[in-house]
Amino acid sequence: MLKDAGLVTAEAGPGNRRVYHVDAAGVARVQMYFDRFWNRALGAFQIAVEEKRT
Numbered sequence: 001m002l003k004d005a006g007l008v009t010a011e012a013g014p015g016n017r018r019v020y021h022v023d024a025a026g027v028a029r030v031q032m033y034f035d036r037f038w039n040r041a042l043g044a045f046q047i048a049v050e051e052k053r054t
Helices: 024-053
Strands: 008-012 018-022
Touching (some): 018 024
Antiparallel strands (some): 008 018
């Protein structure tokens, strides 16, 4: 699931093992998504608070 989401890469290890590594680009995309989400949510909250004050 994490590999399909682009958050990790996998390589063959010894025997039947797989070695997984965090994909920095995938994690950066998730961080950008949450940055946008929180900026919008907090911006909307700020507007709502300011409207209640007036």
